[in-house]
Amino acid sequence: MKIVMFYHSLVSDWNHGNAHFLRGVSTELMKRGHAVDIYEPENGWSISNLIATHGSEPVREFRARFPLLRSKSYNIGTLDLNRALDGADLVLVHEWNDPTLVRRIGEHRSKTGGAYHLFFHDTHHRAVTAPQQMCQYDLSHYDGVLAYGDLLRQVYEKRRWAWRAWTWHEAADTNVFCMSRNCHFEGDVVWIGNWGDDERAAELREFLIEPVKSLRLRAKVFGVRYPQHALDMLRDAGISYGG
Structure with missing residues (x-):
């Protein structure tokens, strides 16, 4: 076709x-x-x-x-x-x-x-x-x-x-997104997602930022459109930002 x-x-x-x-x-x-x-x-x-x-x-x-x-x-x-x-x-x-x-x-x-x-x-x-x-x-x-x-x-x-x-659910292409044999894990949590226009700010605070802070987890966040106040929240929770 x-x-x-x-x-x-x-x-x-x-x-x-x-x-x-x-x-x-x-x-x-x-x-x-x-x-x-x-x-x-x-x-x-x-x-x-x-x-x-x-x-x-x-x-x-x-x-x-x-x-x-x-x-x-x-x-x-x-x-x-x-x-x-x-x-x-x-x-x-x-x-x-x-x-x-x-x-x-x-x-x-x-x-x-x-x-x-x-x-x-x-x-x-x-x-x-x-x-x-x-x-x-x-x-x-x-x-x-x-x-x-x-x-x-x-x-x-x-x-x-x-x-x-x-x-029609979205899914990952397993030819690209697959576990690397040489992958070395550091930390406890990796979050991949964008901040956007504060549309999911409350959810990120409740389900990511606050739990990481209270449990003292080692976490790193990847994504775009994180404004300064969001970066400050990550830093306060001890979360690294990977861009």
Whole structure:
């Protein structure tokens, strides 16, 4: 099959953990003989922040580590959907896309008489926490929604935002995320996760920072978008920050 995917970024995982799942799924599809085209917006938020923070080295590292994975950058104003979707059997459109793009792809499918299967892939909590934002997405011409949690699937069904919805849990690509034989453990806890916009601050305090402090554990945190007050909280709890 020819599979076309529209995602925020394949290249950058800066505050964009979905990139790892996308890489794993794309790699597996290619291994099974499918043709995979991945489109991402030029100068997207994640890759722009990645380059601004770390330079171009992470991009070169990605290309060296994943030589088979390539994405095509597009400008939404000039994107030719007839060309991009020519011969497609399956199209996946991620939630982190401009609502205009989501609508245009749906209209394209309708005009072509349903030439391909079209699904909206949602891996965020906005359907629960910011439903007014999700109302901007026109999914009337989509076959359904692939939601990363069962609760999210139920929201789509309850609000009738889509014809159908299925649960598609994210998972780690075990070809990449596996235990190293040379791994040397130090400390008690390693936390990998972003701070964000204080949206999970209470949970991080309750389930990570306070337990580590009270139990006097040796811990290290990795992630981005930790403001100074968050770094101060980590330091006060004796938690190292690895960036």
